[in-house]
Amino acid sequence: MNPFTAKTVQLIRSIPEGRVMTYGQVAAAxxxxxxxxxxxxxxHSMSAAEQLPWHRIINAKGGISAPADAAGKGILQRDLLExxxxxxxxxxxxxxxxxxxxxxxxxxE
DNA sequence: AAGATGACTAGGT
DNA sequence: GACCTAGCCATCT
Numbered sequence: 001m002n003p004f005t006a007k008t009v010q011l012i013r014s015i016p017e018g019r020v021m022t023y024g025q026v027a028a029a030x031x032x033x034x035x036x037x038x039x040x041x042x043x044h045s046m047s048a049a050e051q052l053p054w055h056r057i058i059n060a061k062g063g064i065s066a067p068a069d070a071a072g073k074g075i076l077q078r079d080l081l082e083x084x085x086x087x088x089x090x091x092x093x094x095x096x097x098x099x100x101x102x103x104x105x106x107x108x109e
Numbered sequence: 110a111a112g113a114t115g116a117c118t119a120g121g122t
Numbered sequence: 123g124a125c126c127t128a129g130c131c132a133t134c135t
Contacts, residue, residue: 002132023117034130036117041132043116059117066116077116 004030008042011103015056018085019101020094022060029103047071055080062093 007030015021021029023036030039043054047070055077059065064077071077078088086094 024119027117032131034118035132037115037130038132040116047116054116057116060119064116070116 004032004035004038005042007031008039009046009052012042012052012054012057014103015053015101018099020056020058020081020086020096020099021101021103022062022096023057023065024060025100025102026057058094062096064092 008026011026011029012021023039024033026039027033027035032038039057043052043057046052047054054066055071058077066077068076071080078092081094082088086099088094
């Protein structure tokens, strides 16, 4: 497992309940702001681990990018977020300005 | 080895 | 705001 992946996992695991981060933001906080796609790759391989709150990762538009069956079992990412208190707008996006979380110990470039 | 792929983004029309 | 394009980069064919 490379450093980026490790940092990414650690970062995602540290996102508090009721908060979200964008792919690009996680990538930047993990050290490589152009690695949004690698963040996605991490989620692909780690989504099975319940420890990883993959649902708290949304796209830069504040919407859900994951396919409906990402969690399997018919669980929707949106449901998981709403269960944590995150409010969605009519268009299915969240208020990033209000819900986005900035990791305290991340080294933003 | 070369080309396609993806739970992305930023910038332009 | 909706839509298109060009970057991005580790993996997979």
